[in-house]
Amino acid sequence: MNESLMDGQSLLFLIFAAITCLSAVAVVVAQTVVRMAFWLVLSLGSTAALFFLADADFVGAAQLLIYVGGTLVLLVFGVMLTASGPYLKIATSPGETVLGAAIALLFMFVVFSAVNGVEWPAPAVAQSVSADNPAGNTLRPLGLSLLGTRPDLDLPDGDQLSPGYLLPFEIVSVHLLVVLIGAAYLARAKRRTGL
C-alpha cells in the first residue's frame, strides 16, 4: 500500500479545520447579524465534523442536534425578533476594529505558544479497537456512565464500582428544566399597561 503525502483522514481534518477557522473569522468580520448567524452555523457544523474525526461520535451527534439544531435556531429567532430595520447598521468604528484585531492576534500568539510549549503525555493504555467495536463507539460507555456505572474503569475484582456521572446528570436535568421555565416566563408577552 503506497503512502500518499496525506491520508484521507488528515485531508478531511484539514478541510473541516479550515472551514471552522475561516467561518469563525467571518463571524467576527461580518457586518450584519444575519450573516454572522450563517457563518456561525457553518462553523459549528464543521466543528461537529471535527468531533466525528476525533472518535467522539456521540458528542458530534449531540453537537449537531442540540447546538446547531436547537441553540443556533434559537439565536436566529432572537435575530428575527430584535431586527432593527433595513437601513440602520450598527457597526464598530475603524479604530476599535484595528485595536480589537491587534489584541486578538496577540492573544492568539500567547495561547498558541503556551500550547506548543507543553509536552502532552501520551495515553497510558491503547484503547481496544476491533471490527465490531470501532474507535468512535462511545454511546454505550457514555450512557452507562450517565446512569452511574463506569464499565471502562471497573476494577478487576468486580465488587468495587467507580462512581459514574449520575448526580451531575440529575442536576443538569433539573437545571435545564428550571432555566427553560424561567426563560419562557421572562420572555412572555406582556400587556401594554403594566408589566
Add this chain to the structure above:
Amino acid sequence: MQFGLQAYLFVGAVLFVCGLVCMATKRNGIGVLMGVELVLNGANLNFVAFSRYTSLGLDAQIFSLFVIVLAAAEAAVALAIALNFYNNHLTIDVDRANKLKG
C-alpha cells in the same frame, strides 16, 4: 502528514479568540451571544481533543456533553433578557444600555 493534538488545540484556540473578539467588539446584543457560543465550542473542541489524545478518555467527552447542555440553557436565558431589552428600548444596541451608568 499526521495531525495530532496540537492541530486540534490550534483550531480550538482560533475559535476561542474569535469568540472573545466577537464578545468584546460587537454592538449588537445577539452578536455578543454568538461570541459566547464560539468560546464554548472552542472549549468543547479542546475537551474532545484531550479525550482522544491523552489518557482523559471518556471523562472529557462527558464534560463536553454537559457544556453543550448548559450552553443551551444559558442561550435561552440570554435571549429572553435580550428580548426584554429590545421590547423596552426598541434597540438591541448594547451601547444604549447605559441607564446604570454613574
